[in-house]
Amino acid sequence: xxxxxxxxxxxxxxxxxxxxxxxxxxxxxxxxxxxxxxxxxxxxxxxxxxxxxxxxxxxxxxxxxxxxxxxxxxxxxxxxxxxxxxxxxxxxxxxxxxxxxxxxxxxxxxxxxxxxxxxxxxxxxxxxxxxxxxxxxxxxxxxxxxxxxxxxxxxxxxxxxxxxxxxxxxxxxxxxxxxxxxxxxxxxxxxxxxxxxxxxxxxxxxxxxxxxxxxxxxxxxxxxxxxxxxxxxxxxxxxxxxxxxxxxxxxxxxxxxxxxxxxxxxxxxxxxxxxxxxxxxxxxxxxxxxxxxxxxxxxxxxxxxxxxxxx
Amino acid sequence: xxxxxxxxxxxxxxxxxxxxxxxxxxxxxxxxxxxxxxxxxxxxxxxxxxxxxxxxxxxxxxxxxxxxxxxxxxxxxxxxxxxxxxxxxxxxxxxxxxxxxxxxxxxxxxxxxxxxxxxxxxxxxxxxxxxxxxxxxxxxxxxxxxxxxxxxxxxxxxxxxxxxxxxxxxxxxxxxxxxxxxxxxxxxxxxxxxxxxxxxxxxxxxxxxxxxxxxxxxxxxxxxxxxxxxxxxxxxxxxxxxxxxxxxxxxxxxxxxxxxxxxxxxxxxxxxxxxxxx
Numbered sequence: 001x002x003x004x005x006x007x008x009x010x011x012x013x014x015x016x017x018x019x020x021x022x023x024x025x026x027x028x029x030x031x032x033x034x035x036x037x038x039x040x041x042x043x044x045x046x047x048x049x050x051x052x053x054x055x056x057x058x059x060x061x062x063x064x065x066x067x068x069x070x071x072x073x074x075x076x077x078x079x080x081x082x083x084x085x086x087x088x089x090x091x092x093x094x095x096x097x098x099x100x101x102x103x104x105x106x107x108x109x110x111x112x113x114x115x116x117x118x119x120x121x122x123x124x125x126x127x128x129x130x131x132x133x134x135x136x137x138x139x140x141x142x143x144x145x146x147x148x149x150x151x152x153x154x155x156x157x158x159x160x161x162x163x164x165x166x167x168x169x170x171x172x173x174x175x176x177x178x179x180x181x182x183x184x185x186x187x188x189x190x191x192x193x194x195x196x197x198x199x200x201x202x203x204x205x206x207x208x209x210x211x212x213x214x215x216x217x218x219x220x221x222x223x224x225x226x227x228x229x230x231x232x233x234x235x236x237x238x239x240x241x242x243x244x245x246x247x248x249x250x251x252x253x254x255x256x257x258x259x260x261x262x263x264x265x266x267x268x269x270x271x272x273x274x275x276x277x278x279x280x281x282x283x284x285x286x287x288x289x290x291x292x293x294x295x296x297x298x299x300x301x302x303x304x305x306x307x308x309x310x311x
Numbered sequence: 312x313x314x315x316x317x318x319x320x321x322x323x324x325x326x327x328x329x330x331x332x333x334x335x336x337x338x339x340x341x342x343x344x345x346x347x348x349x350x351x352x353x354x355x356x357x358x359x360x361x362x363x364x365x366x367x368x369x370x371x372x373x374x375x376x377x378x379x380x381x382x383x384x385x386x387x388x389x390x391x392x393x394x395x396x397x398x399x400x401x402x403x404x405x406x407x408x409x410x411x412x413x414x415x416x417x418x419x420x421x422x423x424x425x426x427x428x429x430x431x432x433x434x435x436x437x438x439x440x441x442x443x444x445x446x447x448x449x450x451x452x453x454x455x456x457x458x459x460x461x462x463x464x465x466x467x468x469x470x471x472x473x474x475x476x477x478x479x480x481x482x483x484x485x486x487x488x489x490x491x492x493x494x495x496x497x498x499x500x501x502x503x504x505x506x507x508x509x510x511x512x513x514x515x516x517x518x519x520x521x522x523x524x525x526x527x528x529x530x531x532x533x534x535x536x537x538x539x540x541x542x543x544x545x546x547x548x549x550x551x552x553x554x555x556x557x558x559x560x561x562x563x564x565x566x567x568x569x570x571x572x573x574x575x576x577x578x579x580x581x582x583x584x585x586x587x588x589x
Contacts, residue, residue, distance in 0.1 A: 062497040062498075062499060062500075063468065063497055168359070197358040197359055197524060198358070198524065198565065198568040198569055199358065199564070199565075199568045201568075202568060224497060224498065226498070264499065265498065265499065268497075268498040268499040268501070268502045269498055269527070270498075270501075270502070270525075270527030270528065270530065270531045271527060271530065272526045272527055272530050272554065272566060272569045273530060273554070274530040274531075274550050274551050274554055275551075276530075277527060277530035277531035278530075278531055278532075280502070280531070281502055281505055281506050281509070281531045281532065282506075284499070284502040284503065284506060285502070285503065285506030285507075285509075285510070
């Protein structure tokens, strides 16, 4: 276990890891109909992860795999049950709440649903100004909000419209503007494209990549959509039942998946070639559920440089 | 064209308009004409706002308040039913996108299914429960008795969608309408549900109309496809033909926007062999 803890970070090169997650566990109580605790669910079950400065690290997995909970724990939106989260060398989990404010500024989040994550009663500009007023009150919030909105392609009179006047793609742009306005170093993108149409997805992907280059952002990209991940992530971590089962350079994970669960996921993606898609569907429908809980005592092992598999 | 007796439903000149927000009317479907051949799986694709869901709702007669539906002619099995449609519904049942919001959260799955069985098959309560259990077996739910006594929130997304399909089958439809049936599901579960739809279609010689935004879904399960844009059908035909040689620029645009599936790089067979060897 101990060699593994350093392994992912060791080859991080000259730039140190921006975010370090060590032994992260998050459990939720299971309650019965009367509210009595009947047990616990381990949503995140001992995750070690290093996120390098300037990279896009994707976390993929099915619903219930714990990928969103991992993102929320890193952001300290959910208090981890045990384990540590370090940002630029500072252990956030040990920090008293009152001293976390500067880290809330450097760590931002983009949620899936642009319809519910914007305040419908306030204009685009007011929505973007709100976190600025709280987290960076010394600056000129209005000017910075306008600048951020312009960076995502919303300018002129449009900034004074309310969210309902915008399409889904434009709303997601406003959400992105709100996240980057406070000049964060690290952004958790939790399924940022899932609610959008294909052609809009491509535009928003391009926008995220451009902003990453211009603002030197580091992304944790949480998604169940493998085709998007393949396009934008430098490294990919595959999660199943709260554990990372495979982690490596995206191209390698996709071309030579090592863990059965990764293969299972890759196999389920349908292609737009009718012949191939039908063959796959045929195979999947006759196949038994292959993947259950990982046996105890397994650990991530390095199978190729930077490519780890749980076994 | 398909011979008349092989066409289950043929719709000519369907218009639907909704009241606009600032007065006036908004046309959401304009002169939509199509045929649904019997025993085929037909996909309707388009982006949000293209009117594909409204098309299904118009067929089911469940348009939103204030909407107006108008058509020149509707043929069911070659018989003109344009006049009688206001009173008699099409022999169709619908599967909705989100099985969480389309069940009553306070009623057990068994209650939902028995109600449909009682209403559509005119049977008593005891018999309806038997039919409900059979329907769950038909959609390959492993322990039907347990699922019957569960509330909707206690089931996983895939199970809920299976129960939803079972409920639709109890209405004994000839035409099964599915509105984004797998959009809310994970890729692995999606594949299972699609395979189930295909199997049921073959077992019960159903005709299926699937609305989706995902070209992969169309490629996997549909025989024919209709591409919609701004309330009109811009292209239709057999899936192989349309995907291989799209005629309309919009179809080409959609196909180009679809990301290449991981298929091409991870040939699963070889990966499995490698995994076994490692």
